[in-house]
Amino acid sequence: MAQHYLVCGTEDCKRNCQFYCNPCHQRLCKRCRDEHQKSQDTKDHEVVTYKQRKPQLPEEKCNLHPKRNVEILCKDCNVPLCAKCIFMKEHAGHQLDDLEEKYAEKVAFCRSEISKIQEHYLSTSQGLKKEIKEDVMEIKKTMDNIRNSIKAEADSLKELVDRVTSDKLEQANKIEETLLKTLNSQEKTYEDYTEYLEKLLKEFHSYKSITNFRVLFSDDFENLKIQSIPETTQPVLPEFTAGHFDKDEVSKLLGSINFPNIKPDNRRIKPMEKASTQLKLTGKQTRRDVEESDVKPTLSLSSSVTKVREYTVPGVDRVCHVSLGKSGRLWASNESGNLVHTDLQGDQLQKIRTSGRDEGYHTVTQDGDLIYTDRKNKVINRIKQDKTVTEFIRTGDWVPISIHSSHINGDILVGMIKIGEAKVTRYNKTGKEIQNIQRDNKEQELYKYPHYITENINGDICTSDLHKDAVVVVNKSGQHRFYYTGQGSKFYPYGICTDLLGHIIVCNGCFGNNSLDIIDQDGQFLSLLLTLQQWIQPCGVCADDESHLHVGQWKTKTVTVYKYLQ
Template identity: 90%
Template sequence: MAQHYLVCGTEDCKRNCQFYCNPCHQRLCEGCRDEHQKSPDTKEHEVVTYKQRKPQLPEEKCNLHPKRNVEILCKECNVPLCAKCIFLKEHAGHQLDDLEEKYAEKVAFCRSEISKIQEYYLSTSQGLKKEIKEDVMEIKKTMDNIRNSIKAEAESLKELVDRVTSDKLEQANKIEETLLKTLNLQKKTYEDYTEYLEKLLKEFHRYKSITNFRVLFSEDFDKLKIQSIPETTQLVLPVFTAGQFYKDDVSKLLGSVNFPNTKPDNRRIKPMETASTQLKLTGKQTRRDVEKLDMKQTLSLSSSVTKVREYTVPGVDNVCHISLGKSGRLWGSDDSGNLVQIDLQGNQLQKIQTSGKYEGYHTVTQDGDLIYTDRKNKVINRIQQDNTITEFIKTGDWEPLSIHSSRINGDILVGMIKDKEAKVTRYNKTGKEIQNIQRDNKEQELYKYPHYITENINGDICTSDFNKQAVVVVNRSGEHRFSYTGQGSVFYPYGICTDLLGHIIVCNGYSGNNSLDIIDQDGQFLSLLLTPQQGIRLRGLCVDDESHLHLGQFYIPTVTVYKYLQ
């Protein structure tokens, strides 16, 4: 039903009420207001907009003088009085106030508090309640991951026990084989000696039966001597010494679940909006949003980039991908499969040949090891810090393209393809598969060729997909958040990384529109850090611990370091 507008209170005037006379408590339209202020009797009256009106004091009879209305407040007794009450002895000399003014102040205070409750306290508490609900879900996910990690650690330990058991059984088999070989040799010695004795026995029997006794005094007879029985060594049999281990030892091997040695922060309550701050915070904002706001107060995107230094990666033709390791060391790779590690001075430390090309196919783990995809053999290899290379994960029928080790929890994210399908798989740090992301909630394919991948500070998985010509971003649960398709007519994303502020930085590798795009964690375009006019062909990139941007180029083995935050 339609609502009737508020009409003017002047008799016979039916126009819209816009103003209010506080002394008269009368509603006024614009015309009646002008007349009201011209009248000698009311020209001094306070006329305000209707929203700013003072409430009219309700009629209430005096307890002592029932025919009179209360209209005065005794400040010292804090009781309402009528005009006749002020002459009573108990109120003599007391300070008095206009009851209507005081009533208006109280009503105004109530309105202010109601506004605060409705616009701030309720929304803020609802926001904190929602945050707790999100934390409950986060705890469930975290504990599920911990339980999966415990199981994975146990499986890993079981596999290790099986391998050690197999090695020890093999060792026992070899010991048995050696002992039996020695005993067989001793057996052969006595078999030969027995054969010799039987032959000698025949000789003595022959000589005993000879009739010509002179033969017994011949030189041949004198040579017949019984050789001593050969000596052999009694073998010492091996014994098994049982290992000594206890429940605590096994518990230590399987890790532990505990709280970090940090004091928990209080939940951050959004500040009330004031004219000085003009902070537009809503109840929907969470602790992470506030932390991001705090971070931006000390670090922000600069209006221009500044070249800091430049270095060469020896042993590669170009730099298609960069992985930062510990102690400032980094790994760089080209489109020919050359993977090189260098130190801070640019010296080559090691070089291996891989099947990688235009992909972000290597990453450094939390432990400092490098892991890289072998697309040809469909495995993920690990290079430990002693430079040994071992097979880490088998990917079955899927070809692994891109890989990223999470800085949040050590999980490993892998972009893969098979025939005309593509997906992102999450493994825990022990290599156990825990999640597959392939389609959105409408069962539409998310990826076509996920050849670079990274993770944002909020847990979002950011994938550079060449064939989709987009950066595809999903949350940690695998739900599609947004896709960024660049600023020009053609967008071919290559290297991708994120920074401390949650910015997503991606190389647009299209030759006619080569640029470096930066967007926020919600997909909003912020700026082009580098443009085609600067004449560069970008491929690989990463951000170091000092928030400097390392950019690898396509035609030359050069990495340029830029400062882009202030």
């Protein structure tokens, strides 16, 4: 579940928490931080940003002295002790460490390993899997050329070579089958490795958040290692050698299929690079603190939101949804079914009439085409860049209302409804259905009306569900992660998008309580980017490659672009 709004821990202070005092383990707002550092008692305390805080050691009583908390680690025995234990003869002369420091190191290690898996191992293995699919296409293309050559030879020899042609084609088919079988086996290798990485990722996540920190000092934890990415070989493509016409040697006349005398190369596995960091030393923070803290991207939330520009969309009276295309062009729609293609100067390039409403019913694919849902005919249509419209996917008995094209792999996510039911369906980029998400592990319905949908950088599917008054987030396997239900008394989620930091940004369309909420990928509320005083009813939102937000208004044809990262 999404956590409550994070506030300052100072008594009677209700302002936003931005900082953290490591010695006091206290949340602080900016004003209380300044006062904390001016106080004679706390001016030397280490105060850092909240995300750079050191984890507080969970309170646990000593087994031998139940009235005392453990706070020291005996390095020789690898056991936690209280202050009284260190005088026992069993630990005489042993090396001792601050238990909280060692606990923070273990948690930092978990975060580091999680980062490695997410940023290198998963992406690299998925890239190798994609390379195999490209090799499959290349093999098909090569074998097609070989078959055409065989047929051309056969045609010139007429009926004399018909019998031999059949044999040669069969030979080619068997070679192709063998090659594809090998590549399918390689693909399965990376699928199994990906499943292993996801399981290992869950283990590190569980260790990171575990309350029994003793487990972090167990042999099981110390033995956790990331297995190397499996190596596979690239296929060596066969070659066709044309024959010479000779009536007595018909078989030779049609040539032969051979593999070149080339040793297959191992697939290239990119080396793991160190993630770049850009951290500020705050207060008494040391270089060691920086090295042990989370890896931070170079971008972060800004303390203020800056208006960059504003443009209008011709042909719509309300901007309910925005899809960004290539070359600074975009698609925008209203609740009346008008779908308009325009540039940032407001020049209309194309306009069509659809059955869409105030929902996220269109998206731009990796190829630059636009696909949109037709709820009336229960189909998904494609608009190519030459402006032709074709039918792409039929959804059967289900009414498609929202859609998103994945930036990760090109998959298509569709929010659908029918009487009394709702679901999210995943199609691959060719339109083949590959996944349905409808219930959680307790067989409870996840969705009621998924009218906006997007995907996060970690593969999570994020959906605005108007009838649940919540953002519903599931992982790429369809397992429920959390609900986000806003910060005020009323929350009507509309447009939703994610950015390159994994933030989830959602429009709260509640009249009189309008806002643009931003949460992290674990459901933790971060900020209200826009509130009623600054904005009037945000409805559609999307993020561009420059980390700017394009926000459409409910009551006007205006789209405003904001800078919110620094």
